[in-house]
Amino acid sequence: MKYYFNEIEKKWQNFWSENQTFKAENNSNKPKFYVLDMFPYPSGAGLHVGHPLGYIASDIYARYKRHKGFNVLHPQGYDSFGLPAEQYAIQTGQHPAKTTEENIRTYRRQLDQIGFSFDWSREVRTSDPQYYKWTQWIFIQLFESFYCKKDNKAKPISDLVTLFEKEGNTNVDAACDDDVIEFLAEDWQRFTDTEQQEILAKYRLTYLSETEVNWCPKLGTVLANDEIVNGVSERGGYPVVRKKMKQWSMRITAYAQRLLDGLNTIDWPQPLKDSQINWIGKSEGASVTFKVMAAEGDVHAEEHVDGIEVFTTRPDTIFGVSFMTLAPEHELVAKITTEEYKEAVLNYIEATAKRSERERMADVKTISGQFTGAYAIHPFTGKPIPIWIGDYVLAGYGTGAVMAVPCGDQRDYDFAKHFDIDIPNIFQDIDISNEAYADKNAVISNSDFLNGLPAKKAIKRAIFELEQRGVGKGKINYRLRDAVFSRQRYWGEPFPVYYKNGLPQMINVKHLPMTLPEVEKYLPTEDGKPPLGNATVWAWDCRTNNVVDNDLIDHENVFPLELNTMPGWAGSSWYFNRYMDANNSTELASKSALNYWRDVDLYIGGSEHATGHLLYARFWQKFLYDRGLVPVDEFAKKLINQGMILGTSAFVYRLEGENKFISSGLVNSQKVQPIHADVSFVNASNELDIEAFKNWRPEFKEAEFIKEEGAFKVSREVEKMSKSKYNVVNPDDICETYGADTLRLYEMFLGPLEQAKPWNTAGITGVHSFLKKLWKLYIKNDEFSVSDEVPTKEELKTLHKTIKKVDDDIANFSFNTSVSSFMIAVNELTAQKCNKRAILEPLAVLISPYAPHIAEELWCKLGHDNSIATAEFPVFDPKNLIESTKTYPISFNGKMRFTMDLSLDLSKEDIEKEVMAHEKTIQQLDGRAPKKVIVIPGKIVNIVG
């Protein structure tokens, strides 16, 4: 009766699939539990052992919750739009849909073979028109909405139109573009339809705007900030430049505060919350407008410049202002610069423009700047303030201008020192002769009405005074920008948009989905249009509501369609809602399904999505909530980031200039070249399979190998798992050799779920032989058989302490320690020669979330004809752990020296008497009298002295 894992695993995978064991129902008397994984992008390379880590953890959790009586939703799908399929299409001409389909098939096979309890009847694919129909639908809802700041929620744009008709926009408090002008009801009536549309566009939650974007010429597309690493594209490492383009944007900034507040209501990892908080970058302070002083002889100066607006977090330091600095790109620079300084300013701007964004960021130490000749007027003192330009001020943050307070800001201080500008000290008893004082702990002085106030009070007072005089006001500034939503790609969701007189029009939702058109080529067109510009049938006929041939475009009835597609995060921002009712063709999900499942109870995925997917998805969820489309405004109550599994690379050493390899222990100080060897050639003792290595590449065929102690050893190093490092381990091979249950257990056994940890196949034999030992417990005389005898106290103790441990571990997501406790249990039961049903049946259930195939087989052999998934989880009974004696550690000055078995009934005094009489105590004390004896009954004895 051997443990034939391959047969067992195949058998049960088929059973689950045929019986739809894990299909979740949308109505049930059981409490609901929704366990979600971040769905994968189906790449051509398939899965390596690092990918399923999170899926195994969530699967254990889902199976455990089923045993505990929950109606569990545990779905899976594919984030199947994306760049790699498109790049492949560009190279081979193969339609991305085809590549994607093939990749999905590989993924599905690999996932099935690991034995996940996914409800595949709810599978979603973002690239499926039946799915992206609803992505397009949500886009239209965003277009038809604005953000009302009074009610702090999104509302229909028609509400806004009603308001405009009644009273114009003077009383409207809504998130909008900065350049909205005020108008009255009469004005609104007078505006042409086009003018009205242009105004509404400034309020819509998605809008077209001329934005400066990160354009990657090599990829022919716009990249989001998080797709750029160190100034080059994350994919491919191509250079990225700034370029102005008309793009769809999402007004995520309207939700900045709610995205911050919501973090307090969800159980997500602190580092992840911190990076979202950072990304949103809220800073509180004031905006202050500095009037510009008329240049000598220029009587009209004030007419062409209203003033320079700055944002500061320290309005309390306003009396310390001794100059202002504008970003070189600031639009006022040209207007205010005096004749005398024109040339110098132009030269400076030219010089900074030459330096790339990257250089500017890397080189923080060099101080540069240029005086413009112009002066601003201090709003309180009326003194002239010289206006400089300098590239330490960034055009993209705040207003692109700062009021410089050298005594309170190190950058201003350095700038002032460098250009010999005055550094007035406005802090009482603070020495600023060497550096600025940036803390908020000083008392303000030399500052008129702020004198004697501590910083925090001074900030409030300063804002009050600014507002009184109408030169500024309290303001909250966010680093978060509106999100660019257009991509110049083929393999993404098309926008449901056509253009009439240059104005975007939404296609009526009843004509969705707008499916991707066929194109000849997947590259941008020669005149720089996105790939959809290659489509010949991509025009909208308003009479028939059909996509028609471009030749029919007449701008009266037939109009051109949008050529951009949506970004990768569109489809992933709401998929968790779709799983609740994945096959609904009339709604994104039915009200009843949404109200039943509500939100994700446990979401597991990588931390790399902190400021991308996880921020956008929260934004969309809040929007959908505002519009009454979903019942909760945070989609995931709890989130866990699984750590990355790293590879353990193997290195062989080649003597420099020779085709001779030397075992790693013999290298010493010889000149060698380390070469990655494929990890599959190396065994648990780091010995290389020389024959396999020789056959690997022709250049090694004739190589010579210098062994140590009869073997050739490699050295190991932990690196990221990657093809080029030959340290990738394929789960298919592991399942073939050891089985899926072994893979699942080993991935959990490696270490804490959230921690990054190296994979080393060598250790897998430990968990594999554990499963074999487990199997053997159920075998007697080579037959499957268990006895119905009453279990002993010891056997019950082993079982129940394991139940308790596993319950606690799963509650803490500490899956690695439950694997250890299973091993301990099986070791103990083996030693006890336990073959009893009363122990072994609950044990099978206990292990089934972790190793479901072997558990099903044992369950079946124990005489059950239903799946073990339906079994109730064993219940811990503390009475099985009650002891009568305790092995006391006897310590001296806190150091344990020996142990003593004593009855738990003994009093403190009795314990002390017994311990003091013990020969080892006498020996330890060596004649000294103890100063003190600490006795904690049931725990420890500590003798001091």
Next chain:
RNA sequence: GCCUUGGUGGCGGAAUUGGUAGACGCGCUGGAUUCAAAAUCCAGUUCUUUCGAGAGUGUGGGUUCGAUUCCCACCCAAGGUACCA
């Protein structure tokens, strides 16, 4: 620089509220079984040691009868982020 997380044997890692540091597994050493190998089983395995014992959880201090755990300072590593005004 700032924020976050972490630092324990040769390796992955254990140690609920401060109470026997190194569970469990790998590797290693020795043994049994075998013609041999695989597989399996048994014993040992933190370091030092004069074999009595002593030291030991990044470093240095502190609190405590007792600290991997709490406090202070510092060092190192990983991840995030940045002339953010």
